[in-house]
Amino acid sequence: MPIVITKSIKATAGDYTTIVAWEAGEQGDLVVADQVRVGELYNETYAGIVTIDGSTTDATRYMEISVAAGNRHNGTSTGGGAVIDPTTTGHVFTVSDDFFHATWLRITDWIGDSSEAFRVNSTGLVVDKCIVHDTVPTGNPATDNQDGVYVGVDGITVNVRNSIFYNLQRAAVMIQIDTQTTAVLNIFNCTAYKCVSSNNTLTFGQFSARAGTINVRNCAAFDKVNSNMSDFGKHAAASWGTSSNNISSDTSATTTGLNSLNSKVATTQFVNVGAGIEDFHLKTGADAIDVGVDLSGTFPDDIDGVNRSGTWDMGADEFVAAGGPTGYPSAYYDNHLVGQPVGVM
Amino acid sequence: MAELLIKAVDAIHVDPVKDQRGSYKRGDVVVVMPDGHVWGKEERLPKFFILKVPGLSVAIANRVIEIEKIDTGLFDPDGNRIARTVRRRKFTFDLDTLSQVLKDQINKNGEITFSIVKAGTLLLQKTTREQAF
Numbered sequence: 001m002p003i004v005i006t007k008s009i010k011a012t013a014g015d016y017t018t019i020v021a022w023e024a025g026e027q028g029d030l031v032v033a034d035q036v037r038v039g040e041l042y043n044e045t046y047a048g049i050v051t052i053d054g055s056t057t058d059a060t061r062y063m064e065i066s067v068a069a070g071n072r073h074n075g076t077s078t079g080g081g082a083v084i085d086p087t088t089t090g091h092v093f094t095v096s097d098d099f100f101h102a103t104w105l106r107i108t109d110w111i112g113d114s115s116e117a118f119r120v121n122s123t124g125l126v127v128d129k130c131i132v133h134d135t136v137p138t139g140n141p142a143t144d145n146q147d148g149v150y151v152g153v154d155g156i157t158v159n160v161r162n163s164i165f166y167n168l169q170r171a172a173v174m175i176q177i178d179t180q181t182t183a184v185l186n187i188f189n190c191t192a193y194k195c196v197s198s199n200n201t202l203t204f205g206q207f208s209a210r211a212g213t214i215n216v217r218n219c220a221a222f223d224k225v226n227s228n229m230s231d232f233g234k235h236a237a238a239s240w241g242t243s244s245n246n247i248s249s250d251t252s253a254t255t256t257g258l259n260s261l262n263s264k265v266a267t268t269q270f271v272n273v274g275a276g277i278e279d280f281h282l283k284t285g286a287d288a289i290d291v292g293v294d295l296s297g298t299f300p301d302d303i304d305g306v307n308r309s310g311t312w313d314m315g316a317d318e319f320v321a322a323g324g325p326t327g328y329p330s331a332y333y334d335n336h337l338v339g340q341p342v343g344v345m
Numbered sequence: 346m347a348e349l350l351i352k353a354v355d356a357i358h359v360d361p362v363k364d365q366r367g368s369y370k371r372g373d374v375v376v377v378m379p380d381g382h383v384w385g386k387e388e389r390l391p392k393f394f395i396l397k398v399p400g401l402s403v404a405i406a407n408r409v410i411e412i413e414k415i416d417t418g419l420f421d422p423d424g425n426r427i428a429r430t431v432r433r434r435k436f437t438f439d440l441d442t443l444s445q446v447l448k449d450q451i452n453k454n455g456e457i458t459f460s461i462v463k464a465g466t467l468l469l470q471k472t473t474r475e476q477a478f
Contacts, residue, residue: 016385024375053367
């Protein structure tokens with residue numbers, strides 16, 4: 001088992017004061033060192049954008065940005081946590097090291113045309129329990145191309161799960177380029193709401209692929225803004241792979257695969273979709289409850305870190321009836337078992 | 346006044362392309378902060394040292410954290426020119442021309458203070474050796 005080296009990133013009394021300095025100070029050969037190197041954020045606002053590159057990594061030894069226990073968001077728009085709110089133009093994370101992990105982040109208000117929360121140039125990225133929302137429009141709708149997760153090169157696999165994307169100026173997660181025929185998106189238990197596409201010849205849905213394979217399972221996509229895009233959409237050249245069990249407000253969910261639900265209403269699914277007070281936890285009676293597929297072979301929990309149980313739900317949240325468990329449990333995250341088989345080890 | 350966090354040692358990757366593109370090198374300015382910034386416990390030797398430059402604005406100092414990119418001549422599907430990263434940093438703090446006395450001062454204190462003029466003679470573009478300011 002690799003050794004986990006955790007360094008704090010905070011304004012005062014931490015190991016590092018910026019994510020950029022953490023990445024510069026910790027990059028190296030993590031395979032030889034047999035280490036996972038974690039930069040741990042706190043309940044603060046971080047202004048920088050960062051490139052993750054220069055390290056040697058593999059599926060079990062990688063760089064990770066996460067948030068310290070007790071400092072994590074509560075899965076809502078107003079629920080605190082570590083906020084990355086850049087003051088400079090560009091991708092929030094340019095990821096060029098394989099198997100980079102980003103967990104528990106809230107990313108918002110990033111700046112610039114064709115800037116993404118995650119521009120991915122390497123394989124194995126894991127985005128988990130992140131809330132990505134409300135980009136800053138450039139003022140020119142024709143160039144407001146700001147995606148949540150954007151596949152930058154062909155031949156890579158990108159994993160996004162238990163995450164929420166809303167009010168973005170383009171797709172939540174997408175493969176955009178025609179030649180990315182072997183790129184693979186695994187989007188599991190994510191929620192997208194009111195993501196806009198300014199460029200409909202290139203974007204097909206809030207979860208979108210123009211080429212490659214897009215495996216979308218247990219995802220919820222509601223209220224896409226433009227009439228000529230879908231909640232879930234792809235070009236004919238792309239494949240839905242093993243997609244299934246999705247829910248949408250339009251009629252696109254059933255195009256992805258079996259056991260999907262069309263034409264549902266956001267306000268009957270989520271606690272609150274009001275601007276500025278969004279809460280995408282499922283509410284009592286939601287259609288998305290207990291209609292998902294069990295993905296516990298890949299990950300065990302939801303956006304709150306609560307272990308999913310019984311028949312899984314669609315979307316980032318696993319509905320918990322009043323009196324049930326809340327908050328992250330969980331030795332799972334704090335021991336950095338993400339991406340590893342679940343069970344006795 | 347600005348304070349600059351500078352790499353004290355090379356990071357190395359076995360792939361020469363990734364090494365040049367992704368590894369911070371000795372002399373690379375990683376972060377610029379205003380005067381009085383309280384640096385973290387790891388933001389010091391042996392990984393980094395601090396250059397303090399009284400009177401230098403953060404806005405001007407930020408020039409030295411520019412990433413070196415080249416225009417590929419290609420366009421992405423949105424019509425934007427595609428630039429490729431060549432080096433983490435376009436500029437370097439030229440440690441090699443520092444006197445041994447000044448190097449010893451950095452090694453002892455983990456920081457050094459220079460005037461804007463002196464700092465300008467040491468913060469150089471890697472390929473052309475032009476001053477950053």
